[in-house]
Amino acid sequence: xxxxxxxxMASGSSTRMGENKLFxxxxxxxxxxxxxxxTNKLAFFERILVISPENLQRLxxxxxxxxxxxxxxxxxxxxxxxxxxxxxxxxxxxYLTVDQPLLNQALLESLFPAYSKExxxxxxxxxxxxxxxxFFGEKFRSDLLKVTGxxxxxxxxxxxxxxxxxxQVKASECLIDIDTPEEYKKLIDQNLEIREKGF
Numbered sequence: 210x211x212x213x214x215x216x217x218m219a220s221g222s223s224t225r226m227g228e229n230k231l232f233x234x235x236x237x238x239x240x241x242x243x244x245x246x247x248t249n250k251l252a253f254f255e256r257i258l259v260i261s262p263e264n265l266q267r268l269x270x271x272x273x274x275x276x277x278x279x280x281x282x283x284x285x286x287x288x289x290x291x292x293x294x295x296x297x298x299x300x301x302x303x304y305l306t307v308d309q310p311l312l313n314q315a316l317l318e319s320l321f322p323a324y325s326k327e328x329x330x331x332x333x334x335x336x337x338x339x340x341x342x343x344f345f346g347e348k349f350r351s352d353l354l355k356v357t358g359x360x361x362x363x364x365x366x367x368x369x370x371x372x373x374x375x376x377q378v379k380a381s382e383c384l385i386d387i388d389t390p391e392e393y394k395k396l397i398d399q400n401l402e403i404r405e406k407g408f
Contacts, residue, residue: 285359
């Protein structure tokens with residue numbers, strides 16, 4: 210079985226949200242806790258959290274978690290990608306953000322069969338648009354260590370369409386990311402509606 214490093218990127222400034230997304234609450238857990246708990250349920254070779262020093266102060270202790278402090282978060286998502294990749298020792302790297310509170314174990318497991326050292330694997334929504342999380346085989350390690358700006362790994366993905374393995378996800382609502390107060394309110398309102406209906 211391929212040794213997969215799960216790289217959790219938690220250094221963003223949450224500019225559009227207006228408050229720190231990592232610590233927003235959903236169903237009694239913060240977005241960050243949800244992602245950490247989710248990755249802990251799967252047989253990853255290692256779990257790496259790339260986090261800013263100020264966010265690290267609010268993090269509860271977690272076992273089997275390699276913590277990398279990102280002091281260059283203002284340089285964009287690429288800094289998290291570079292740091293996470295540098296720390297990773299697996300044969301492939303799954304990059305997760307913390308703003309997908311509906312992401313679940315079944316969805317992540319549906320991506321596993323396509324993983325290899327030479328593939329780039331990501332889910333697509335109903336319209337065929339690529340979504341997070343995204344996996345890169347170790348063939349792309351050197352490219353990932355050179356990313357710049359705020360595009361993160363997207364530039365590497367776009368440069369290697371021959372390696373793509375696009376996974377159509379049936380429950381594509383699980384892929385939504387929460388970036389604005391309006392999106393967060395909608396998420397909370399939907400959860401309340403489900404509770405009231407007893408689903």
